[in-house]
Amino acid sequence: MATLIEATGISKVYHKTTVPVHAVNNMDLTIEEGEFTAIVGPSGCGKTTLLNILGGLDYPSSGKVEIAGVDITDMKDRDLIDFRLSNIGFVFQAYNLIPVLTAVENVEFIMLLQKKGKKEREVRARELLIQMSMGDKLDSRPGELAGGQQQRVAVARALASKPRFILADEPTANLDSASTENLLNLMSQINTEQHTTFVFSTHDQRVMDKAKRLVTLQDGAIISDTRR
């Protein structure tokens, strides 16, 4: 398996209060292609900060991040935006979608940013939503969808750009157990069938049980890393 993400010696220090907060503290982490990794740990342990740095949404205070051999640590803002568009799919905890666009338009939107043709956009958006069992809600706006349905559209959108991997920060935090189970099953199915790499964070035991690799954090450092 090839290395996809390689973070070496990354730290993130916040100086907002009198005592500096080491949200991520000199961490090394390597993610291989095709992995299905859960970043776990209690609230405040640094999961979001870590994912933001891995996804090029935030700069580390020190250390470096390479994605598929490309160092993104010193990339300029605009290049980083373009890099994210073509390499990373994002699923956030909630409110992922553009409220005034329908489900299918939300998925198409990402491909529009990639300057894909209209036909290709329509076909692929439809396919992905059907794959995420959202075929009957193509023209619904996010406000008309339940939380679990919104998250499935968000996963479809994340897949639409054909990214190298998908980052999901607590994608199930706002979902009931049935929706959580459903979303995780879909994600793991895609991982198994299409070898799409997923890195997601959670503090939900049932979600951790589905992960194939478990990285546990405490106070900004990795305290265990297990594969199964």
Next chain:
Amino acid sequence: MFFTLAWRNTWRNKRRSLITVLSITFAVLLACVMRSLQIGSYERMIDNSVRFYTGYIQIHKNGYWDDKVIDNSFKYDTSLQRTVTTMHGVKLDVPRLESFALTSFRSQTKGAMVMGVDPQRENKLTNVKEKIVRGRFLQEDDEGILLGEGLAGYLKVQIGDTVTLLSQGFHGANAAGLFAVRGIIRFALPQQNNQLIYMSLPRAQWFYAAPELITSIALLIDKPAHTTRIVSLLKSKTDSNQIEIMGWRDLVPELVQSIELDNLSGKVMLWVLYLVIGFGMFGTFLMMAAERQYEFGVMLAVGMRRIRLQAVVFLEISLMTVLGVLLGITVSLPILTYFYYNPIRYDEEAAKAIESFGVEAIYPFSLDPVIFTNQAYAIFIMAIVLSAYPIWTIYKMKVVESMRP
């Protein structure tokens, strides 16, 4: 899809967007009405003193305007006539011999301005015939005169009475004569009403011992806006040592000045209006950006370039603005057109006073297209300036911070 996105975003908060659009509409309407009335009244003022008095262009012997004496008169020869009458845009040339005279009737005496005119031509320029309130108009080589109503009242003369005029003629000749009063004229401007005497050009040339001489040629032109062009063309075709040619702005500088002053105060009022509306617009644009920080964050995170996001927000602002302006013009146009053709009259008291000056007692509206385009420009420029804020916030935005719950 970017347009769809902007359009739907615009109507996300229907009430707020509607209030913004309607406030722009209201501002445009108010501004158009204000400006239409103002510009309408200027047009009328200019009409009264230029269109119906000086003419838009005048030709004199060089130096006459600074020293208005009979000795600065000149001969309107055929070559000058040809230059003037063949000029594109000149509709009519109206020769005049103007000077002063002391007017007496019985025990009353008063200084007066005498205008020797070609009655037909003069009437085509100034409609003076319509202003006759008693008696009749002058004939081609009439030996009688017309008096302003104020002057006639002061002298206590009636139609048919004979008044004595005394003055100095060409090169110091004595000028004295008896003139029968043919008619009384009511002028809009008191200054004219109290001083003016009309006589036929041949009679004036006889009185001032200035045969074939005139002091000025007033020109009737096709469009006031062509004044400058015609003046410079005429200047290029005449000898500036002999002849001076002036446009109406130079002929009535006090009027131009007072209009400009009034216009300035009107513009200040407009800016105050725009300032008020501008604050409202700014509030909306501010909220539009502020309440969507998270959403903007998601868009940047998934790979939308800042410039694209800025363009969408700018499009939203433009949509509201264009809608407001178009609506404003759509509402003002029929209203102003109605009042242009069916003007509002002053109430009776004021109307009497105004009409005694020979001016129609109405609020004159103007339909000059500039009235509408200027409001549109003003609002668009304001929208562009105000959109700088949301555009700047997108420029400065940090994805992680805007998405933190």
